[in-house]
Amino acid sequence: GNSVTQMEGPVTLSEEAFLTINCTYTATGYPSLFWYVQYPGEGLQLLLKATKADDKGSNKGFEATYRKETTSFHLEKGSVQVSDSAVYFCALTTLEGSQGAQKLVFGQGTRLTINP
Amino acid sequence: NAGVTQTPKFQVLKTGQSMTLQCAQDMNHNSMYWYRQDPGMGLRLIYYSASEGTTDKGEVPNGYNVSRLNKREFSLRLESAAPSQTSVYFCASSESKGIAGELFFGEGSRLTVL
Numbered sequence A: 001g002n003s004v005t006q007m008e009g010p011v012t013l014s015e016e017a018f019l020t021i022n023c024t025y026t027a028t029g030y031p032s033l034f035w036y037v038q039y040p041g042e043g044l045q046l047l048l049k050a051t052k053a054d055d056k057g058s059n060k061g062f063e064a065t066y067r068k069e070t071t072s073f074h075l076e077k078g079s080v081q082v083s084d085s086a087v088y089f090c091a092l093t094t095l096e097g098s099q100g101a102q103k104l105v106f107g108q109g110t111r112l113t114i115n116p
Numbered sequence B: 001n002a003g004v005t006q007t008p009k010f011q012v013l014k015t016g017q018s019m020t021l022q023c024a025q026d027m028n029h030n031s032m033y034w035y036r037q038d039p040g041m042g043l044r045l046i047y048y049s050a051s052e053g054t055t056d057k058g059e060v061p062n063g064y065n066v067s068r069l070n071k072r073e074f075s076l077r078l079e080s081a082a083p084s085q086t087s088v089y090f091c092a093s094s095e096s097k098g099i100a101g102e103l104f105f106g107e108g109s110r111l112t113v114l
Helices: none
Strands: A003-006 A011-014 A019-021 A023-026 A032-038 A044-050 A056-059 A062-065 A075-077 A086-093 A110-115 B004-007 B010-013 B019-025 B031-037 B043-049 B064-068 B074-078 B087-094 B109-113
Touching: A003 A086, A011 A019, A019 A110, A023 A032, A023 A086, A032 A062, A044 A062, B004 B087, B019 B031, B019 B087, B019 B109, B031 B064, B031 B074, B043 B064, B043 B074, B074 B087
Parallel strands: A011 A110, B010 B109
Antiparallel strands: A003 A023, A019 A075, A032 A044, A032 A086, A044 A056, A056 A062, A062 A075, A086 A110, B004 B019, B019 B074, B031 B043, B031 B087, B064 B074, B087 B109
16 A cells, blocks of 8 residues: 655754755555645645656755655755744655545654754 | 634543534535544544545544535544544545645644543
């Protein structure tokens, strides 16, 4: 079956540090890959996505590249801010057998804390 | 901009009690979902509805039922709550266009079963 594995958290960094959150996946078919972010007390919101191999998703200074050869989709940001403190989820969907619904499979989430 | 609205936001139940979580979206989306979020396990899909009039099981459907009341509303029912159903529940919606798109989530409903 499909699955997503994220690096264990929590991750604590200082402001302006470089961020990497690792994500690897196992999937049948051709998955699309996502990063969602959850700020305290809120629901998840889409941060970025990539729908085919070698695509790079980017948003708000975050980037992730769809690497089919390593089945990875690592999240990076060059200089983090305190406002980036949140829980980050890697996810995939294949749309197979879903009648068009986006049946996301999520990783366990990585809690990120940025200190001033 | 309401988006996806869930009620109630908090609920405490005793084992064996029943309750329904309500969800409504105002984005005219075809597909709706219920997920549960547990520490260290990410979000897991309970049930989904690809379009009005259809519902299907997700990864963890046992102990739950759903109703797609109309295009806007998708409810989740616990008939006989158990402590293992203590969790945060999220409703979400999306367009179903056959390509990977965005899910829009509600703010969550925190359920405690004693």
